[in-house]
Structures are given as structure tokens and as C-alpha cells.
Amino acid sequence: MFRNAAIAALALGFSISIGAQAALADVSLTAAGSTALLPLVKDAAGAYQTAHPDVKISVSGGGSGTGINQAAAKAIDIGDSDILAPTHPELVDHKVAVTGFAVVVNPDVTVKSLTKQQIQSIFDGTVTNWKQFGGQDQKIVVINRTLGSGTRVVFEKTVMAPDKLVDSGLTEDATGTVISVVKQTPGAISYAAFSGTHGQPVTELAIGGVAATEANVVTGKYPFWSYEHMFTNGPATPDVQKFIDYVSNATDLLNKNAFLKVGAMKVTETDR
Amino acid sequence: MDIMATPPRVLNSLASSSGVKARKFADRTATVVLWCMASSIILLLAAFIIYMFWIGARYLTPAFIFGLPAETSAGGGIGPEIYNSFYILILTLIFTVPIATAAGVYLQEYARPGRFRELVVFSAESLATVPSIVMGLFGLLVFVYLFKWKFTALGGALTLTLLNLPALMRVTQEALSSVPDSFREASMGIGATKWQTILRVVLPSAIGRMTTGIVLIAGRIFGETAALIFTAGLSVSTNSPYDINPFHTAETLAVHLWYTHTESIVPDVDRIGNGSALVLLIMVLVFNISARVGGRALSKRLTGRPS
Amino acid sequence: MIASIAQRAHRNERIALNVLRFAAYFVIFAMAVLLLYLAVEGTKTFFVDRFSLFSFLFSPTYDLDSNHPGAAIFIVGTLLVTVFAIAVGGPFGIAVGVFLSEIAPPRMALVLKPAIELMVGIPSVVYGWLGLVFLVPIIREHTSSASGFSLAGAGIVLAIMILPTVISLSEDAFTSLPQALREGSFALGATRFQTIVRVLLPSASTGLAVALILGIARAVGETLAIQLVIGNATAFPVNVFAPTATLTTVIVGQMPSATEGSLQEHALFSMAFLLLIIAMLLILVVRFALRKRS
Numbered sequence: 060m061f062r063n064a065a066i067a068a069l070a071l072g073f074s075i076s077i078g079a080q081a082a083l084a085d086v087s088l089t090a091a092g093s094t095a096l097l098p099l100v101k102d103a104a105g106a107y108q109t110a111h112p113d114v115k116i117s118v119s120g121g122g123s124g125t126g127i128n129q130a131a132a133k134a135i136d137i138g139d140s141d142i143l144a145p146t147h148p149e150l151v152d153h154k155v156a157v158t159g160f161a162v163v164v165n166p167d168v169t170v171k172s173l174t175k176q177q178i179q180s181i182f183d184g185t186v187t188n189w190k191q192f193g194g195q196d197q198k199i200v201v202i203n204r205t206l207g208s209g210t211r212v213v214f215e216k217t218v219m220a221p222d223k224l225v226d227s228g229l230t231e232d233a234t235g236t237v238i239s240v241v242k243q244t245p246g247a248i249s250y251a252a253f254s255g256t257h258g259q260p261v262t263e264l265a266i267g268g269v270a271a272t273e274a275n276v277v278t279g280k281y282p283f284w285s286y287e288h289m290f291t292n293g294p295a296t297p298d299v300q301k302f303i304d305y306v307s308n309a310t311d312l313l314n315k316n317a318f319l320k321v322g323a324m325k326v327t328e329t330d331r
Numbered sequence: 332m333d334i335m336a337t338p339p340r341v342l343n344s345l346a347s348s349s350g351v352k353a354r355k356f357a358d359r360t361a362t363v364v365l366w367c368m369a370s371s372i373i374l375l376l377a378a379f380i381i382y383m384f385w386i387g388a389r390y391l392t393p394a395f396i397f398g399l400p401a402e403t404s405a406g407g408g409i410g411p412e413i414y415n416s417f418y419i420l421i422l423t424l425i426f427t428v429p430i431a432t433a434a435g436v437y438l439q440e441y442a443r444p445g446r447f448r449e450l451v452v453f454s455a456e457s458l459a460t461v462p463s464i465v466m467g468l469f470g471l472l473v474f475v476y477l478f479k480w481k482f483t484a485l486g487g488a489l490t491l492t493l494l495n496l497p498a499l500m501r502v503t504q505e506a507l508s509s510v511p512d513s514f515r516e517a518s519m520g521i522g523a524t525k526w527q528t529i530l531r532v533v534l535p536s537a538i539g540r541m542t543t544g545i546v547l548i549a550g551r552i553f554g555e556t557a558a559l560i561f562t563a564g565l566s567v568s569t570n571s572p573y574d575i576n577p578f579h580t581a582e583t584l585a586v587h588l589w590y591t592h593t594e595s596i597v598p599d600v601d602r603i604g605n606g607s608a609l610v611l612l613i614m615v616l617v618f619n620i621s622a623r624v625g626g627r628a629l630s631k632r633l634t635g636r637p638s
Numbered sequence: 639m640i641a642s643i644a645q646r647a648h649r650n651e652r653i654a655l656n657v658l659r660f661a662a663y664f665v666i667f668a669m670a671v672l673l674l675y676l677a678v679e680g681t682k683t684f685f686v687d688r689f690s691l692f693s694f695l696f697s698p699t700y701d702l703d704s705n706h707p708g709a710a711i712f713i714v715g716t717l718l719v720t721v722f723a724i725a726v727g728g729p730f731g732i733a734v735g736v737f738l739s740e741i742a743p744p745r746m747a748l749v750l751k752p753a754i755e756l757m758v759g760i761p762s763v764v765y766g767w768l769g770l771v772f773l774v775p776i777i778r779e780h781t782s783s784a785s786g787f788s789l790a791g792a793g794i795v796l797a798i799m800i801l802p803t804v805i806s807l808s809e810d811a812f813t814s815l816p817q818a819l820r821e822g823s824f825a826l827g828a829t830r831f832q833t834i835v836r837v838l839l840p841s842a843s844t845g846l847a848v849a850l851i852l853g854i855a856r857a858v859g860e861t862l863a864i865q866l867v868i869g870n871a872t873a874f875p876v877n878v879f880a881p882t883a884t885l886t887t888v889i890v891g892q893m894p895s896a897t898e899g900s901l902q903e904h905a906l907f908s909m910a911f912l913l914l915i916i917a918m919l920l921i922l923v924v925r926f927a928l929r930k931r932s
Contacts (some may be wrong), residue, residue, distance in 0.1 A: 089481065089566075089580060117580045119566040119590075124895025132898055134481045146897065200784040205870070206702065206902075207895020227873040229785055229881050232593050232891060239600065244778070244785040358829035365737040369750055372734060372801070376753050379760075379768060386771075433661030441658060451662045454669035456925075460917040461672065462859025464886050465910045468893065469672055472679070476898065493668055500665070524647045526654040547759065554761025557861045557890065589763050589862055592770060604771065608764050615759045619752075 086114045086298045092126015092139030093209050094233040095158055095252030096287045098316045100139055103306045116302070120233055123209025130290045136299050138290040141209030141252070142331055150290040155307040156318040159276040159284045160210060161256045161263035162218070163238070165247045170194040172265035175282070179222040181248060189246060201228035202240055202249035210234070213285040213331060214250045218266070250283075253317035273319055279326035286321065286331060380612065387609030390602050396610070399572055400587070406599070409607055411572035415484065415581040416614075419563060420552050422488035422577060423495065428545065431496050435503025440529055459497035463557040466494050470562035482564030484581035490562045491555060495548055502544030506537035539630025543622045550618030554611060556585040565590050584611055673914075680911025683707070683904040694908060700872055707905035711874055713912070715789075715884040718875065719864060720857040722793030727800045728850050734801075735808025735849070736834055758802045766863030769795040774867055783879040787869030790878045795863050800853040807852060811845025812838060848924050855920045859913065861886040885909045 090100055097120050104116040121129075123140035130138030131147045141158070144150050162178060164170070170192050173181075180186040181199055190196045203226055204211035215224055231237045234255035241247045242261050253271070256263055263271040266283060275281035289303050306312075313320060398408020434451070442448040470490030474480050510533050518528040534541075564580035574581075582590065588607040591600055683689050689707065697708025738747060769791055778786030815838060823833040839846070869881020870891060883891075889906050896903040 091565075115574075117564070117566040119564065119582075121565070121894045124897075128895055128897050132476055133479060134475050198784060202785075205891055205895075207892060228871055229787060230870045230872065230891075232870075235600075236593055240785060243775075246784060354829045354832060358831035361831040361834075362741060365733055365741055368730060369734050369737045369742065369746070372757075372805075373750060373753050375798070376757060382772070383768075430661050430664055433658045434665050437658035437662045441655065442662070447662075450666055454666045456921060457918060458665070458669050458672070460855060460859075460914075460921045462861070462886065462913050462917060464859070464861040464890055465676065465914055466672075468889070468907070468910050469675060471893075472675060493672070496665060496668070524651045526651040527647060530654075547755075550759045551761075554759075554763065556761065556763045560890065561893065585761050585763050588767055589866070592767065592866060601771075604767060608767050611761055611764055615761070616756070619756055619759055 086111075088114065088116045088137065088299060088302060089118075089135040090116065090126075090137035090139055090289070091119045091121050091129055091135050092137075093123045093141045093287065094120040094235065095141050095160070095210055095254055096139040096156070096289075097234070098254045099156065099287075099309075099312060099318055100306065102312045102316065103302075103309050106309070106312065107302055107305050114298070114302075122205065122207040122232065123212070124207025127290060128207075130292050133292050136291065136296075137303070138288075140288045140290060141285050142212045143288065144290060147290075149292055151292075151294055153289045153291065153295065153303050153307075154286045154321050155289050155303060156287040156313055157276065157284060157321055157324055158287055158318050159253045159271060159273060159281060160213060160250055161253060161271040161283070162248065162250050162266065163241050163256050163259075163261040163263055165241055165245055166260055166262055167245050168194055168197070168248075168262065170264070171262060172268055174267045175218055178264075178266070179219055182219060182224050183222050184225040184227065197246040200244050200247040202237060202244075202247055203228055203230045204237065204250070205230050205232050208232075209285070210250060210252060214283070216331060217282045217284070218250075257317045273317060277319060277323055277325055279324075286328075287318065383605070383609050383612050386601075387605035390606035391609065395602075395606055400567065401599075407603060409584060409587060409603070409610065411567040412582055412584040412587040412607075413610065414573050415563070415567065416553055416583040416585065419484050419488050419491065419559070419581060419583055420549055422484060423491040423552050424545070424549065426488060426492040427495050427499055427548075430492070431499035432503050432541075434496070435500040436507065436529060436534075438500070439504045439507040440525070440533070455497040455500050458493060461494070463494060463555065466490055467558035467561045469493075470558060474562055480578060482562065482580045483578045484563055485577040487559045487563030487581060487583075488577075490558050491552055494555070494558055495552060498548050498551075499545065502541060502548065503537075506540035506544065507533060509540055510536040535633045538633055539626045541626075542629050543626030546618055546622035546625060550615050550622070553614055553618065554585050556583075556589055559583055559586050560589070676907065676911045676914055679904070679907040680914075681908070683901070683908045687901050687904055689901070689905075694905070698874065702902050705901055707901060709885070709905070709909055709912075711872060712883055712885045712888050712909065714874060715868075715882045716858060716886070716913075718789055718882070719792050719796060719868070719884055720854055722789065722878070723796035723800055723857045724850060724854055726793065727797035727804060727853060730797075731801050731804025731853065732808045732846055732849065734805045736812060736838075738805070738809045739812035740830065740834055740838070754802045754805055757798075762799060762860060762863045763866075765795055765799050766866035769863065769867040777879065781879045782877070783881075785869065785881070787867060787881045788879045789868065789875045789882050792864045792868040792884075793878075795867055796857050796860060799860065799863060800856050803856055804849045804853045807849030808842075808846055811842040811849060814845065815841055844927050844930070848927055851920050851924050851927075855917055858916055858920070859886065861890050865890060885913055 097118070101118050104118050108114055108116055123142055126138035126140045127144045127147060127150065129135045130150055138150065143152065168189060170189060173192065177192060182201060187199055188196065189199055203224065229240070231240055234251045237249045237251045238255050238259050238261060241249050242259065253273070265271065266281065269275050269281045271281060276284045289306065291299055295303060307321065395408045396413065397410040399410060400412065401407025438448065438451060442451070467490060470486055474486030474489065475482060480486050514532050514536060515528055518532045519525070563583065565582050565586060566580055567582050584607055588604060588611065591603050683694065684691050693706070693708050695713065696710050697706065698710045699706050699708045700711060738750060742750065773791050773794060774786035777783050777788055777791050819837055819841060820833055823837045864884055865887040868883065868887060870883050870887055871881040872883060875882040889909055892902065893906050896906055
């Protein structure tokens, strides 16, 4: 018993001392939040760590709400988010990119374009069958995002408003799972960022005849877009700032993941 | 042959049942049905295992098992996650074994029946009923928010310690109770104190059963997920995937399996899912088998008895 | 010299006793802190945010925008999924327990018992994953469910997960019955089946009830296996093949993004506290039943 206790105490002390040393020696960053921004942050973290071997970056998803929440609680260094955080004045906003979002449907659905009003009528529960829009006689399977999703808030603001989203269907947590459920479920409809929808075996609907492309986002013709924010609790430390700057300037990574530079936008918005 | 042990109500109903043939038929049918049910469980388990090997075995390449997880593209591995599973397991055992063994020894050998003993037993049983997700939330509140540790292997291990204390206490108590009192009496008879008896006679005797129990619990810790999501985190760092520092973010294999299926953005979700599940299954099998074999071998070495 | 050896032994004895007692105190301390913390966080919804307990338990509207987190949908979800699991796994588990205790020859037991122990060892996330890759597509193809995510899927996965618990406790309940009961019954000419149904089952009823209650406790607390197959829909399921949500799945789904101090976070902790209360009540029932028997 004594021996075990002594060994345990020694091990703990040893570990704590290593921890202290490691914490002082290397730079360790954590980022979490939006699954729309996730591909870009993960690619950037990989490239950045290759260029700076003394830096450790951990990246995960969880949704914009998680990113904001954990940044506010100082559990992580960078909170990734598709939306602003007006209830957290202590968070400093760094806009790193612009992303478009698409309303996606299962490839079997024959409808390829819908107006805003038609989309609203699907998501507020009034229209339940594709045949009402000229499609097949097939039940519309609505898949929403969870409450913590920034994508959901952007959808509500830019496409649903002034109508309200009715949350009674399936909910999925992240960009990736939404895509996999939509592509497997006949008649399914949902919404996700370009980074998750471009090139996937799902159909990106045109909204009011405007196709879901970056070019249409830049001109503002396509309404479903938002800024991508990296929030820090207070001003960013130099190490964090370096990484944030890296992300917003990594042109080839931005293009690969279907993001736009903030400066490329021809229109601006202040509500997201 | 005590007919008096069978209640009168039952006697009457037995005496009044109709026809020997009908009763024999019912008996035979029931036996067949029960045999089918029992066999179906074995078949179900076998089917699970075969299915998992069938869809997962082809992915178990060295690149997968030892490779780093992919960021957004196909081809990632689970090396750091396996490392973290073991890391957290060992860390958890370092905390759980001393405390649980000590408490178990106290309850079994020392505590007199009374209010204090009842309180300890009740606390242990209550801890055992806490759902793992609730324990994970508690860990989030204490280690991530209150202590400000952020997501750490240590936070996860401490949360898992709380979760597994009752089980290990029970293992200790059962192992101790399996040691015959004659051992204790003989030891005290030659002048040893109670503590000396426990340390040098009773515990070594019980070690076989304790080892079996600990290894089985280790298997459960290895597969734990809900309590770790909010305490040990969901990611590993590519620059230091095999970190010794207990304050590192430590996504384990089980958490990775869940994470891949709820936050997946890699195109080869199936590959990672099937491969990870299979590795988890293999680890469980290994723990299960070594629990029995190891326990028996240790016992023979230390006491000459098989268990 | 002999006196100092004895002195040392006694001093060690006292130190050991204190260390052991400290460990016991730690267990009590851990439980007390846990209970306190969850009680404080879990009741903030009612004391700080002034949301009514009645609404929390019975209102089917879970709308955070209007500050109305009614948890009835999730409570009903937990209830339904547990009932489904016990309805399927309970009788099956008891039957196999009976089999193990009364009918199985030693060689069969040698295969079956390790199989059951292995089932206990399989992590719940693996069961959930199996449900996701195997069960969900089947439900999608063959039932009215459009996506395959359903209450039924979750119920089936859960039933399989509680089987080992119910089986081994049922078996214990039967093996602990005195042999005299069986012998008396056989002496009267009863078949084995009659003995089991009319003599043993009633006598083992307390033990079987305990087996079922502990199976229920396991089902109530399960999180990830359910979350992967139930669809997470904030709505009552219209039929057994419709998606829904439970207390545990909503907690794991929304806690990461719930801001500290918000109504949402308080509501989620209230749900966690509710889960804890349910689990503890079940254990108290078990203890009461066991005490009554002895």
C-alpha cells in the first residue's frame, strides 16, 4: 500500500515537472469550433507546424457555438466561428475568410433550383413533398443543424428570415455528417458550407436561379454566405496572431477549401 | 427431499395440471426454445466479431495503426489515438488502484459495521450509478473550467478514476473475502499485526483475483468515451502526437471512433470507423483473455493455488 | 530489540489504518462533492432563471430563443427507449439466465459464459457504431423510416447492451434458490418446465426484479450508442421508426456549445441532475428489495 502510494506520488510529481518544462519550452495552441472552417484550419495547422516544428497545434470541431463558448471560458486559444459573438464582448474578432453555404439535396431529387420563399416553406414545415415543386412524389426529409451550429444561424439570417425555422426533423452535428446523411437518404435536404459541399455527391441548389459558386458570393448575388471568425479571449498573443495571419493569407489553402479572402468581397455585411 | 419447501399453492396447481403427454410436450418445446435463445446469443456475438473482422481487417495496415490521423484528406492513421488510450489507461490505474484497494481493504478487513461503514458503502454504490456522461460533465466543470487546465489527459484520467473506483473496490472486497480466514488466523497466531497479515499474507493470496478484476476493468477504461469527450478532448497535435506531458490534449481511440462519425470531414470515414472499431475489439479480446490467464498465472506463482 | 520491532509494527499498523481510512473518506468526499455540485448547477434553472419545474418536466416545447427549455420530449425519449430495451432484452435475458442456471450442460456453459463476459467488455461506442453501419441502413430500406435513424434502432442496440447484465443477474437469482425447491417439485412429478415456471420463477422474483431494474439503470445512462442511431430530432416520435432524442443525447449534443451561465447550460445540467436522481432512485429500490428479501 505504502509503496503504491509512494510510487503514485512520485509519478505525479515527475509528470507535473515534465509538464511545466514542456509548457515553457514549446508553443502550444488549441483551436476548435466551426466545422465549416475546420478543413481550412486543419490544413493550415498542418502546414504551419511543418514550417515551425516548435509549435504544437490541436484542432477540432464542435460547432461555432462550441468555439465561442470555449474561447470565452479560456479552455482553448482560438474559437472558430461562422458567426459573431455579440454576447461575449471579451472576445476579439479576427475575420480570416469568407465562405458560401449551399442548400444541398440528395442527388435523386430532380429539383435543382428553389426560390428563397420555397426554401422557407420547406424548413418551416408547410411543404412536405417534392412534387409540390415539380419534383417526384417523394417526402421531403428535412435535416437541420444543431443549436450550436453557426451554419444554422447564418441560414436563419440570410435565407429563412423573416420566416422561422421549425426544428422537428433530424438534426446533425457537423458539416461532414450532414453530407453523409443527405447523400444516403432519398428526398433529404439540408445546408452546409461550400468547404463540405463542393465536389460531394449531393446537389447544391441554386437559390432564386443563382448558382452556389464563389463568383456569385463575391458579387453578393448569392445570399447565403458569411465571414469566418477566429475569436481570441482578449487581444491575440504574438504566437496566436502569427497563426491567425497565416490562415488568412494562405491563398492556395483558401482556394482548395472553397473559401474567399475577406478583401475579395465586393459587398460587406455587419450582422454576421 | 423436502416437500414442505414447496408452497401449498404450487402443490395444488401441480397436482391439477392435465395429462402427462401435454406436460412433456410443453417441457420439450420450452427446452428447445431456450436452447435456441441461448445459442442465438453466441451466434450474435460470433456474427458481430466476424462482421467486424470482415469489414475492418483489410484496413489494419502498419500505416493505419501507427500513422498520424489525417486532417482533411483520406489516408489517416490512429497511432496517437492508440497511444492516448493506453496513456490514459495507465494514468487512471495509477490513481484508481491505490485508492480503491485501500478503501476496499478498509471496508473488508477493518471497518466495524456501523454508520461510517454504511456511509462509505452507500457513497461507493452511488458513485457507481452515476451515468458516465454526467461524470464527464463533472470533470468538465472541475478540471477544464474551475482548474483551467483545458483539455488534458490528466483531467480525463481523474474523471475515469471517479467512475471506476466503485468497481475496483468491489473487486478488492471480493478477492479479499475469497481468502480463507485460516490464513489470517495462522498469521496472527505467530504474532503478526493485522496490517502485516494483510500486507504479506492476505493480499498476495488475493492477487490472482485482483489481477483478473483489474485487467477486466482496464478493458472497460480502454473503451470509455462519454466521460472523456469533455475532459480529455477531441484532438491530437501533429507536432507532438506521442506527448508524455499529462497536460496534453488526448483523444483516445474510442473517442476518435465517435468523433469520426459525428464530425467527419474525411472522405474515408468507413475505413477509419471500421478499422478503429476492429482495433478496439481486438484490444478488448486481449484484455479479456489476459485477465484470466494472467490472473491464474500470478496466483500460482505467489501462492501455489490456481486462484 | 524485540521491543523496538514490536513498536515499529504497531506504528506501521496505526499509519496503515489511517491511510486506509483516508481512502474511505475520499470516496465519501468524492460522492458528496459530485452530488453537491450537480445539485447546485442543476437547480439554477429554477432558482436563478426562474423557470418553473413543472414546465421543465412536462412542457414539450424546447425553445431557447423564447427562454423555454421544456425537457418533456427528452424525458419521454429516455423513457421510450428504456421501455423498448427492457421489453426486448428483459424476457430474453431472463430466459437465457434460466437456461444457464437450470438447463445448460457444463460444456455449453463454458462457451456461453465467456461469450457474455465478452459482450460486457465491448465498448458502448462500438455497439453504437455497429448500429450505425449495420442496423440503420436495414431500417431505412425496410421500414417507413426515411433515414433509418429511429427509436427502434436505439432500442435494439440498447437491448443488446443490457442483455449481459440481465442474464448474469437472473442466473444468480436462480442459482441461489435452494435445491430443495426443485427436488420437492420433481418429487411431485412436475416436468422441468413446470418447475421453472410455477416454482422457481415466483421464488426468484425479487432477484429477477433486481436484474431488470439494474438493466433499466444501465439503459437510462447510456449515451453514445443511442446518439449514433436515434436521429436526434427534437420531437416526439410519431411511431417506433421515427427519430427522437433522449436526455443523454441532448446533453452530449448541446453541452459543448452552451455558454457558461446561460439558460441552456443550466437546463442541460438540470437534465444531468435528473438523470442522477433517476439512477440513484433505481439503486435505492434495489437495495430496498434486497433488504426485504433477507
